[in-house]
Amino acid sequence: MTSITDPNMSDRFTSAMGECQNKQLKTYGEIIDGMTELCQSHRQLLTSSLDLCSKKSKDDEMLFETIHTFKKDLDQRNASIKEKRHNISEVMSEIQQKEMQKDEIIQKIEKLKEEQAERKELIKSQNKANKDRLKNLGKARLVFQEHLGLEIRTILGKTQLVKGEKLQFVFRNINPSDLDSAYVVTMGIKADGSYQIVSSDPALECLPVLESRLQETNNLPAFLANIRKEFIARARC
Template sequence: MASIKDPDVVEQFSSKLEEIRTKLLIQAMGEMMNEATSQFCQGHKQYMKSVLDTCSKKCKEDETMFETIEAYMEDLKVKSSVMKEKHTERPEIVEEIEDKERHKEFIMQKIEKLKVDQAKSRELIHLQNKANKDRLKNLNKIKEIFQERLSLEIRKIQGEKLQFIFRNINHKNPESAYTFLLRINEEGVYQIVSCDPPLVQMEHLERRLQETNNFSAFLANARKAFVALCRATKTA
């Protein structure tokens, strides 16, 4: 029977305790991340509903305008036909008809512009919806990788902001937290709100994230920057 003082037994016991602790920590972080993801999805659905309601209202207003314009143009066509049938037209009547023709041309140009604007609005909504879905899919994809391998914790802070917490950066103090706060603005662009401790590279990393939309590479580079900062602080 092995003695409790046997170094191998102590090491095995410590290893088993660490394994249980790691599993419990991963399970807890997974539950928090699922909650943050659910809240993000709900916020995204509410945002898209607001955009679609606005677009629907605009379309109905435009349709009413088109119907009014068509009725006006039909009435103008009838009046113009009646006026042209008269043999003795007064100069002011001719001028009125010409003014109405010019006004009709102006209305037709406005209709074409409204059609173009509507097409652009639909395309913008489609692209924004696709971009947000891609971002959410990307966040879900990298969640497990980073929380298991890089000791990353993600918390939802103050509405639409997410706090990213790295640990195991400082080997002398593994529980020391290296964090930054991120949000997605109204245009769907990633923005870094704060960073603790500050990183001189963070502005560059933020710009690269906005250009490439590669969130996993951004997190990996942010962790590398924190590690480098920790090492530089030790040697200073």
């Protein structure tokens, strides 16, 4: 062991302490440099993080604005769809009403066609009945004109009772004391084709009964014969 009294001991100790100090200083320098680099790295990381956060915040703001715009547009679209649905509902309701009106019109047209067909048949039937009656009138005219001195006139009535064309049957050879004396019955045909007795001159109380019988039998010659009999009975009273 070297004695502490060694004159070189102090130098060696000083040298060792210097080396140790230098090592520590170097180590401290390395630590400081590392901490400096770490601080710079941390500062850069913070700066980068702040920039990223700022960018993220701006992106989020833009995203929120876009979402708000989309929501507003969606609300407008929903309102527009609701209004269009309401309009469609009204149009459909109007179409249904028009369809119902169309069906009613078609039914009315069909009913009118049926009524028109019925009227045509009725007119056809009435025309046939009128032709038959005209034939009967013609036959009666020939019989009574040739054998009984009957005169048939066509008259145009001037009163509401006999409004329209009527036939006037003028009987003669009724009163033996005055063979030219005229006994008259005025008649026509109703809208339904039935005979209508308007009046007689002189008046006969049994005229409604004879008219009713004529309506039942449609036998005009027999009716005129009965009228003549009544006039003859009236003339003999």
